[in-house]
Amino acid sequence: MEPTPAARALATEAVHAGxxxxxxxxxxxxxxxxxxxxxxxxxxxxxxxxxRFAATGELPDGPPVYGRLDNPTVARFELALARxxxxxxxxxxxSGMAALTAAVLVRVGDGLRHVVAVRPLYGCSDHLLDGxxxxxxVTWTDxxxxxxxxxxxxxxxxVETPANPTLRELDLRAIAHSCGTVPLLxxxxxxxxxxxxxxxxxxxxxxxxxxxxxxxxGDVLGGVVACDAEYARKLRQVRFATGGVLHPLAxxxxxxxxxxxxxxxxxxxxxxxxxxxxxAADPRVVRVHYPRLGGAMVAFEVAGDPHEVIAGVRLxxxxxxxxxxxxxxQHPGSISHRVVGEAGxxxxxxxxxxxxxxxxxxxxxxxxxxxxxxxxGRGRPTGSARETPERAYGPAAP
Numbered sequence: 001m002e003p004t005p006a007a008r009a010l011a012t013e014a015v016h017a018g019x020x021x022x023x024x025x026x027x028x029x030x031x032x033x034x035x036x037x038x039x040x041x042x043x044x045x046x047x048x049x050x051x052r053f054a055a056t057g058e059l060p061d062g063p064p065v066y067g068r069l070d071n072p073t074v075a076r077f078e079l080a081l082a083r084x085x086x087x088x089x090x091x092x093x094x095s096g097m098a099a100l101t102a103a104v105l106v107r108v109g110d111g112l113r114h115v116v117a118v119r120p121l122y123g124c125s126d127h128l129l130d131g132x133x134x135x136x137x138v139t140w141t142d143x144x145x146x147x148x149x150x151x152x153x154x155x156x157x158x159v160e161t162p163a164n165p166t167l168r169e170l171d172l173r174a175i176a177h178s179c180g181t182v183p184l185l186x187x188x189x190x191x192x193x194x195x196x197x198x199x200x201x202x203x204x205x206x207x208x209x210x211x212x213x214x215x216x217x218g219d220v221l222g223g224v225v226a227c228d229a230e231y232a233r234k235l236r237q238v239r240f241a242t243g244g245v246l247h248p249l250a251x252x253x254x255x256x257x258x259x260x261x262x263x264x265x266x267x268x269x270x271x272x273x274x275x276x277x278x279x280a281a282d283p284r285v286v287r288v289h290y291p292r293l294g295g296a297m298v299a300f301e302v303a304g305d306p307h308e309v310i311a312g313v314r315l316x317x318x319x320x321x322x323x324x325x326x327x328x329x330q331h332p333g334s335i336s337h338r339v340v341g342e343a344g345x346x347x348x349x350x351x352x353x354x355x356x357x358x359x360x361x362x363x364x365x366x367x368x369x370x371x372x373x374x375x376x377g378r379g380r381p382t383g384s385a386r387e388t389p390e391r392a393y394g395p396a397a398p
Contacts, residue, residue, distance in 0.1 A: 018080030057233025096209025098244035099223030107155025120348030176202025212323030268296035312374030322358030
């Protein structure tokens with residue numbers, strides 16, 4: 001990675017990290033390299049470069065060899081995200097789940113198959129661990145039980161804070177102390193480096209579903225792990241072997257998304273805090289979950305039927321995912337955490353009346369009017385089913 005420049009504010013890093021060489025290149029926007037392969041007339045040198053990568057995980061000097069090994073556009077995003085998180089390095093993947101899979105496989109490859117985790121986690125993260133799909137064994141515990149749950153074969157401790165979907169907050173510094181020498185992986189998707197930098201509290205690995213706030217516009221899939229240089233080398237070896245690479249166009253869009261990340265998170269958080277305040281005072285809402293840290297996510301449990309609220313919104317989009325410029329709402333028990341068994345959802349505090357809302361950049365009054373109508377039932381369509389607009393490419397065939 002390039003040397004870190006003199007200390008700069010996070011807002012400045014968000015705009016310039018990964019782009020510091022553009023003026024010297026004579027361009028203003030970051031170039032997009034879509035190459036899948038790169039020419040080389042010295043096959044002996046290529047063999048030596050690949051041998052070094054296989055042995056150490058260090059990226060070869062000079063031009064890339066193949067798109068599955070490295071890409072200059074993706075590398076810019078990795079550099080920028082590492083700067084924002086305050087880590088030595090970062091490695092990008094095709095999705096957040098691909099990133100988590102690689103982080104786990106690094107430890108499995110070292111013979112450390114046991115994972116200690118705290119619920120709730122994102123539903124698919126929970127499913128990946130609980131289902132043993134990677135040959136792992138998981139021990140679920142609360143933060144106070146982490147140290148006791150550790151074993152000689154424990155490879156990782158995995159937490160998410162604020163957690164998906166209840167927004168539960170954890171003391172990362174205390175948890176890192178409990179981990180001892182076992183690496184702590186903290187999912188920072190909800191907070192982003194704008195609100196917290198888990199590495200500064202002792203997390204060795206910081207995971208993002210880059211699909212969410214880092215991209216910010218609901219149009220790109222990606223994942224990334226910010227970490228130290230040693231772990232990054234191992235992650236790149238897993239990425240090369242398993243093929244979970246981030247497409248260069250996605251890397252380009254994610255780098256562009258980072259530039260506006262601080263202003264988006266600030267604006268969305270201000271609106272979310274106001275909606276949380278109004279929901280907490282509303283008799284139609286039983287409980288509101290909003291983190292002390294702030295952020296753009298609000299979860300709330302309704303007194304009535306949560307599915308009616310989902311069916312009743314008109315401005316807010318009823319859809320899975322989060323972190324986009326537009327507001328989204330979903331019922332975790334039906335979608336994002338459906339793959340988690342009922343006992344697991346209960347252990348994570350995910351009630352059947354819980355709704356999770358990702359607050360976008362719309363005006364707060366417009367959002368409140370939409371929520372108010374949905375909570376009161378005024379947003380429901382008059383027909384038997386919600387009207388569905390025609391697809392952008394034309395009406396369905398008769």
